[in-house]
Amino acid sequence: MTADDHVLARDLADEAGRLLLALRARGGDPDVLRAAGDRLSHEFLAAQLAARRPADALLSEEGIDDKARLAADRVWIVDPLDGTREFGEEGRADWAVHVALWERAAAGEGEDTDGAGTLTAGAVALPAQGRVLSTGRGGLGGLVPPDGGVTGGVVPPGEKLRIVVSRSRAPRLVQRVAELLGAELVPCGSVGAKVATVLSGQTDAYVHAGGFYQWDTAAPAAVAVAAGYHASRIDGAALAYNGEDPLIPDILVCRPAIAGLLLAAIREATHAI
DSSP: OOHHHHHHHHHHHHHHHHHHHHHHHTOOOHHHHHHHHHHHHHHHHHHHHHHHSTTSEEEETTSOOOGGGGGOSEEEEEEEEEOHHHHTSTTOOOOEEEEEEEEEOOOOTTOOOTTOEEEEEEEEEEGGGTEEEESSTTTTTTOOOOTTGGGOOSOOTTOOOEEEEESSOOOHHHHHHHHHHTOEEEEESSHHHHHHHHHHTSOSEEEEOSOEEHHHHHHHHHHHHHTTOEEEOTTSOOOOOSOSSOEEOOEEEEOHHHHHHHHHHHHHHHHHO
16 A cells, blocks of 8 residues: 555545536436436446556445455455435435555465455545545545544533434434433434544444445545544454455444443443343
């Protein structure tokens, strides 16, 4: 991975977002618009990555999952249009483009690194918000966290934790966690848009346990970690990408200072369900 990978992720997410904004501005039937957006962004990203990183593999929500990626050292994981539902709703800004790079870990003497790797670059474009978050320098794109930022402490007495959740439904586990902590649930669309609310301080945490795919979380997780935030499975285990099964069951993104509090509440809620 080089600095150019950070730039490429940011630039491709940004340009795909611009294409989607132009498509959306033409209007039309929402379902037709959603399908066209998925296709347009995927075709752009796939073509650009094939031309600019021809040796790398690709895992895209809108593409065929070529299992050759499992033997690749570098795999781009993209969600061409995350928050497709919101994209088709006039005036909504909580949709995104996700572009992330996974790289295989270098093997030391006697080590077997088959399947071991990490996210090394990523970008989340929020086109309707005029913002791109990335793992590169100045990656929060003008987004300014509240006083204390990532190092801020727990929620002050008298204030509620705010947990960002899906617009359509909050998983039962998350509802139980909110009850245990007296937290407020804040609905939002795309995973990228949800994580952006955490990084901006609009919310305190993103907790999801309803299952989703690698492309849903790869870029948001990469950006969050690069900005100093906690990102893990809901049991505290590390997030793993480029696995054979594209499914990922759950995620927690929050400030490190409240990770222990949330993980403890998740454990208690899990045992109670």
